[in-house]
Amino acid sequence: MAEVDRRVLYWVMFIALAIPFINPLGLPVPITEMTKAVYDKVESLGPKNIALFSIAGGVSAWPEIAPSMVAVMRHLVKREVKIVVWGFFTDQDITVDMITSNVPELSTKYKYGEDWVYMGYLAGGETAVAALASDVHSVFKADKYGTPTEKLPLIQRVKSAKDVDLVLTVDTGSYITYYIRHWNVGKGTPVAEIGIAMQADQVVFYPANLVGLLIGVRGGAEYEKMIGRLGGGTITMDAINISHLLFIIVIALANIGYVMTRRKK
Amino acid sequence: MTKATYSVGADFLAENLEEILLITTGRGFSFVVLVLSFIFFYIAIQLAKKGKAPKIRRMVAMDAIDEAVGRATEEGKPVHYSPGYAYMTLSSEQGPQTLASIGILSYVAGLCARFDVPIIYNTCIADSLPLVEETLRTAYRNEGKAEAFDPKCIRYQPGQSEYVSAVLGTFQRERPAVNMMIGGLYYEAVVIGEAANVIGATQIGGSANIHQMPFIIATCDYAMIGEEIFAGSAYVTKDPLVTSGIASGDWMKMLLIAITVLGAMLELSGVNVISQLLKW
Amino acid sequence: MPYPTDPLILSGVWASVILTLMVYSYVLYKETPVFRFAEHTYISASLAISVVVAYQTLSSNAFLPISQGDMTYLIPIVLGLLLYTLPFREVRWVSRYPLAFIVGVGTGIAIRGSVHAQMVNQVLAAITLPKAPQPIDWFNFLFSLVAFLTSTSYFIFTREHTGVLKIPTQLGRYMIMLALGSYFGNTILFRMSMLSGRVEEILKVFGIIPWR
Amino acid sequence: MSSILRRREIILFLTGIVGGLMIFEYFFAVKETAAVSSTIQKWAIIISTFALGLGIITAFRVHLSHVKKRTKGQWFFSAWLMGFFVLLTVIGLWNTKFVVYDWTFKNVYVALSTTLYAITGFYIFSAAYRAFRVRNIEAAILIVSGALILLRNAPIGEAIWKGFPILGEWVLMKGQVGGMRTLTFVAAVGLVAFGIRTLLGMERGYYGGGE
Numbered sequence: 001m002a003e004v005d006r007r008v009l010y011w012v013m014f015i016a017l018a019i020p021f022i023n024p025l026g027l028p029v030p031i032t033e034m035t036k037a038v039y040d041k042v043e044s045l046g047p048k049n050i051a052l053f054s055i056a057g058g059v060s061a062w063p064e065i066a067p068s069m070v071a072v073m074r075h076l077v078k079r080e081v082k083i084v085v086w087g088f089f090t091d092q093d094i095t096v097d098m099i100t101s102n103v104p105e106l107s108t109k110y111k112y113g114e115d116w117v118y119m120g121y122l123a124g125g126e127t128a129v130a131a132l133a134s135d136v137h138s139v140f141k142a143d144k145y146g147t148p149t150e151k152l153p154l155i156q157r158v159k160s161a162k163d164v165d166l167v168l169t170v171d172t173g174s175y176i177t178y179y180i181r182h183w184n185v186g187k188g189t190p191v192a193e194i195g196i197a198m199q200a201d202q203v204v205f206y207p208a209n210l211v212g213l214l215i216g217v218r219g220g221a222e223y224e225k226m227i228g229r230l231g232g233g234t235i236t237m238d239a240i241n242i243s244h245l246l247f248i249i250v251i252a253l254a255n256i257g258y259v260m261t262r263r264k265k
Numbered sequence: 266m267t268k269a270t271y272s273v274g275a276d277f278l279a280e281n282l283e284e285i286l287l288i289t290t291g292r293g294f295s296f297v298v299l300v301l302s303f304i305f306f307y308i309a310i311q312l313a314k315k316g317k318a319p320k321i322r323r324m325v326a327m328d329a330i331d332e333a334v335g336r337a338t339e340e341g342k343p344v345h346y347s348p349g350y351a352y353m354t355l356s357s358e359q360g361p362q363t364l365a366s367i368g369i370l371s372y373v374a375g376l377c378a379r380f381d382v383p384i385i386y387n388t389c390i391a392d393s394l395p396l397v398e399e400t401l402r403t404a405y406r407n408e409g410k411a412e413a414f415d416p417k418c419i420r421y422q423p424g425q426s427e428y429v430s431a432v433l434g435t436f437q438r439e440r441p442a443v444n445m446m447i448g449g450l451y452y453e454a455v456v457i458g459e460a461a462n463v464i465g466a467t468q469i470g471g472s473a474n475i476h477q478m479p480f481i482i483a484t485c486d487y488a489m490i491g492e493e494i495f496a497g498s499a500y501v502t503k504d505p506l507v508t509s510g511i512a513s514g515d516w517m518k519m520l521l522i523a524i525t526v527l528g529a530m531l532e533l534s535g536v537n538v539i540s541q542l543l544k545w
Numbered sequence: 546m547p548y549p550t551d552p553l554i555l556s557g558v559w560a561s562v563i564l565t566l567m568v569y570s571y572v573l574y575k576e577t578p579v580f581r582f583a584e585h586t587y588i589s590a591s592l593a594i595s596v597v598v599a600y601q602t603l604s605s606n607a608f609l610p611i612s613q614g615d616m617t618y619l620i621p622i623v624l625g626l627l628l629y630t631l632p633f634r635e636v637r638w639v640s641r642y643p644l645a646f647i648v649g650v651g652t653g654i655a656i657r658g659s660v661h662a663q664m665v666n667q668v669l670a671a672i673t674l675p676k677a678p679q680p681i682d683w684f685n686f687l688f689s690l691v692a693f694l695t696s697t698s699y700f701i702f703t704r705e706h707t708g709v710l711k712i713p714t715q716l717g718r719y720m721i722m723l724a725l726g727s728y729f730g731n732t733i734l735f736r737m738s739m740l741s742g743r744v745e746e747i748l749k750v751f752g753i754i755p756w757r
Numbered sequence: 758m759s760s761i762l763r764r765r766e767i768i769l770f771l772t773g774i775v776g777g778l779m780i781f782e783y784f785f786a787v788k789e790t791a792a793v794s795s796t797i798q799k800w801a802i803i804i805s806t807f808a809l810g811l812g813i814i815t816a817f818r819v820h821l822s823h824v825k826k827r828t829k830g831q832w833f834f835s836a837w838l839m840g841f842f843v844l845l846t847v848i849g850l851w852n853t854k855f856v857v858y859d860w861t862f863k864n865v866y867v868a869l870s871t872t873l874y875a876i877t878g879f880y881i882f883s884a885a886y887r888a889f890r891v892r893n894i895e896a897a898i899l900i901v902s903g904a905l906i907l908l909r910n911a912p913i914g915e916a917i918w919k920g921f922p923i924l925g926e927w928v929l930m931k932g933q934v935g936g937m938r939t940l941t942f943v944a945a946v947g948l949v950a951f952g953i954r955t956l957l958g959m960e961r962g963y964y965g966g967g968e
Contacts, residue, residue, distance in 0.1 A: 476732075532673075
């Protein structure tokens with residue numbers, strides 16, 4: 001019992017993950033404090049405010065972060081907040097396409113250049129984040145589509161970190177720490193994170209003021225519930241429930257097997 | 266895919282330096298710590314030269330290398346070695362871990378050369394290739410078997426997941442008896458570790474990346490945690506540097522523990538001199 | 546959204562799902578020529594993409610400044626080309642220069658960042674008192690502090706873990722396990738949502754669940 | 758000339774100087790070094806980019822030999838790898854928007870990256886099955902902490918018992934912090950000691966051992 005062929009485990013997991021997509025369970029998703037804090041912050045913003053949506057996560061992490069990205073973007077659009085988008089990943093254009101196709105208001109209700117703007121890709125890691133905090137215009141001369149910044153009224157208003165009311169950093173790595181160091185500690189701009197689950201362990205002991213954190217797909221599902229528009233996160237939550245239950249069961253079985261084989265000896 | 270249209274230039278940094286530095290004040294004490302690290306290291310070396318080097322505890326994982334290579338010899342199977350993702354370059358903050366890993370590789374390759382065990386090295390770090398090749402070549406030459414070295418044992422893949430897929434394939438096709446993964450590991454730790462368990466390989470793993478420690482411990486027979494991988498190369502070569510490095514590290518830990526205890530007590534009694542010092 | 550009909554998109558989603566299943570056949574069955582094909586296709590495509598990206602990086606970061614008259618960028622190009630002395634035995638040592646340079650940068654960056662963020666800032670955070678404390682906050686503060694001190698004592702290598710150090714090091718090991726367990730648990734959440742993403746994609750393309 | 762340039766001391770000195778500059782720039786507000794250090798980092802990126810060619814040589818060395826020797830069950834794949842690489846590189850350098858390149862990028866490269874990234878889902882399952890056994894108190898703590906996080910992250914935990922998410926939240930926000938802080942801390946201590954040895958030219962293990 002203690003030595004099951006691994007492939008049995010893998011097949012069980014593979015099938016178990018498929019079931020909830022075919023036959024949703026729809027267990028309720030309770031709201032956690034970290035997510036509520038991000039929601040409340042966005043809720044407090046309005047048409048006069050500017051939010052920065054920074055993309056530092058690749059397409060390969062979509063299943064974990066896409067639900068939160070879409071839900072937060074929908075909320076921003078609902079509150080009519082002005083949105084500046086830029087990012088640090090080479091495949092981010094595909095991500096921006098995904099967001100705009102899921103949030104059609106960006107092309108209907110919003111006017112590009114005035115209400116939202118996509119500045120494109122930036123290399124340079126922490127140095128770049130620090131530079132942007134003090135002078136956006138010297139880093140970006142034009143947006144992604146080659147329109148010079150002078151012709152983009154929204155980016156004209158964003159000269160440095162001080163002109164931004166909330167940073168939402170989508171992050172699968174260390175960009176949250178860069179934003180905390182240079183935008184929050186340096187300039188006092190509130191920073192919130194859309195992250196992958198493991199970042200929770202590290203962010204909580206980082207000595208800084210974080211507005212809140214959407215922890216992976218769980219955070220996305222909670223956010224969808226709060227904005228009242230269920231989506232990918234909520235659907236995936238069923239798969240999370242099933243798989244996590246499976247982990248608990250398998251760990252329990254492994255221990256029963258372990259204790260029994262030890263008794264025999 | 267987009268081109269790197271903009272990046273931050275030197276001229277920009279120079280112009281805005283004061284503002285940037287304003288953000289990063291608070292490095293004063295860090296600098297003191299760094300200088301103290303140098304001083305502690307110097308003292309430890311002087312002590313070692315006088316034969317007063319402190320004893321350190323055994324490193325089980327390093328001692329296990331000989332045994333593992335011995336097992337590969339008996340079974341007539343290769344040894345697999347890989348340094349992890351490490352941001353795919355020596356010029357990142359993961360670079361030192363790759364270097365430490367190559368240091369341990371030079372010992373492992375020597376053993377492999379001595380016992381005529383083939384070694385397979387999979388990597389995705391292109392700029393480490395010259396070092397790896399030279400390390401392996403030298404290890405073979407030092408054993409007097411220069412002609413036995415085949416550079417085709419070094420396999421390169423251009424990215425993290427590519428490297429993972431190649432290692433998975435290598436395991437089933439060439440069935441190494443030993444898998445060693447030491448360096449700046451990321452998600453590959455659990456994948457390679459479990460895939461190596463499937464083929465029953467003896468595993469020695471090590472990394473200073475905290476996020477992979479649970480998985481190295483879970484999958485490997487022998488695990489090197491944190492600073493052990495940095496001490497590894499000097500440990501196997503019986504270099505007095507190792508004790509000096511570890512001893513000076515220990516002093517630094519004790520010093521900072523003392524500061525923590527003192528700081529906590531002062532903070533609790535309302536004196537914030539230590540926290541001000543740390544923020545300096 | 547309806548199931549895609551555009552032949553380009555349709556062929557794309559089928560290709561990606563078939564390649565995915567080819568890779569998972571390794572896990573769910575065993576290494577076969579099917580997996581080998583996916584593996585080699587992937588590495589091949591990635592090598593080509595890396596060359597294209599490298600070319601783009603060099604044009605915007607090196608060739609562009611040179612064309613604008615900044616000749617200092619010839620230095621890294623020459624250093625980069627020196628790497629290619631590696632296959633020639635007599636001049637192989639020259640390739641150590643670019644390496645020495647890269648190693649210096651990496652080591653410098655690693656040291657300077659870790660002293661500040663991983664050492665000094667951690668001590669500072671450990672002694673920072675809770676704001677507006679309730680009794681439970683005091684408990685948490687002391688718990689973290691004791692956990693930090695005891696688990697650090699476990700990493701002292703030059704003293705035997707007996708006598709005064711016996712109890713702290715033992716307690717420290719427990720605290721480390723608490724942290725590792727937490728990390729393990731969070732990683733499971735991340736990995737499960739990634740895998741369920743692939744499963745969902747497969748089900749979608751096979752038409753088992755509606756396209757969305 | 759070459760006998761001087763060949764000396765190890767000179768090469769090690771270059772490492773020390775470059776590394777020292779990176780450190781100096783971080784701690785001191787000297788305008789000139791900041792500019793120099795930023796340039797140096799850019800140079801390092803350029804040099805590393807050149808190294809890709811070495812990677813391709815290394816890969817082709819292996820695969821050409823397979824094709825020449827007609828290695829059973831391998832040579833065909835090696836030939837495919839090299840042929841497809843050449844084709845795609847030529848197309849990509851010509852025009853990245855061309856349909857073959859763009860299609861391969863999205864449906865092969867991105868899709869397989871995601872697939873391999875997700876393969877961990879299987880392996881972490883069997884790793885948990887093997888590792889989470891109550892062998893001693895340490896293992897028991899690991900299991901309890903991991904299980905509480907699982908039951909916090911999945912809403913099903915709350916459905917089973919209201920206390921699970923509360924305990925899980927405590928482990929995540931408070932309980933694990935001290936241990937995690939130590940791991941961060943000691944890894945840095947080891948790294949700094951190693952870095953000092955490298956910059957002082959005393960860490961020779963990496964330097965290919967001899968000569």
